[in-house]
Amino acid sequence: METDDGLGLSPRKVEYLKYIYETGVTVKTSRIADRFGVDPSTVTKTVDELARSGLLIHEPYHGVRFSESGREYAEFLLKRHRILSLVFTRSGLSGDEACREVSRFESLVSRSAVDRICRAMGHPSLGVCGEITHGTCGLDHDRHGS
Ligand SMILES: [Zn+2]
Numbered sequence: 687m688e689t690d691d692g693l694g695l696s697p698r699k700v701e702y703l704k705y706i707y708e709t710g711v712t713v714k715t716s717r718i719a720d721r722f723g724v725d726p727s728t729v730t731k732t733v734d735e736l737a738r739s740g741l742l743i744h745e746p747y748h749g750v751r752f753s754e755s756g757r758e759y760a761e762f763l764l765k766r767h768r769i770l771s772l773v774f775t776r777s778g779l780s781g782d783e784a785c786r787e788v789s790r791f792e793s794l795v796s797r798s799a800v801d802r803i804c805r806a807m808g809h810p811s812l813g814v815c816g817e818i819t820h821g822t823c824g825l826d827h828d829r830h831g832s
């Protein structure tokens with residue numbers, strides 16, 4: 687899949703997916719439009735692109751929800767955001783500053799880099815803005831290895 691390395695999506699799509707993940711099971715496109723201050727038709731266009739790439743399921747008049755692979759991918763997006771934010775807070779930024787700064791560039795950081803940073807940090811379970819899951823970063827391997 688184009689998103690395997692974590693680099694396939696635009697910053698806007700990343701923000702949408704993180705928002706949907708944190709908001710509920712099925713989220714109306716009008717709610718996404720309100721949250722990001724954009725026209726509902728713009729949201730519809732973007733979520734339909736995400737649906738075509740298999741990450742979301744869009745039921746018109748009902749809302750959008752994740753496919754199985756989409757949910758897993760969103761977990762990675764949140765982990766990436768929170769691991770990178772921790773790097774910043776450990777370097778002197780406040781939590782709010784870290785979240786804001788990281789949101790500007792997180793979509794450019796690859797999955798393998800995030801997994802290695804996560805490992806080097808000892809797989810922290812709590813980020814500045816929520817929990818961090820480790821399904822994809824070899825935590826089990828570290829536990830059973832060496
Ligand atoms: Zn954050």
Ligand SMILES: [Zn+2]
Nearest residue numbers: 804809820823
């Ligand atoms: Zn980890």
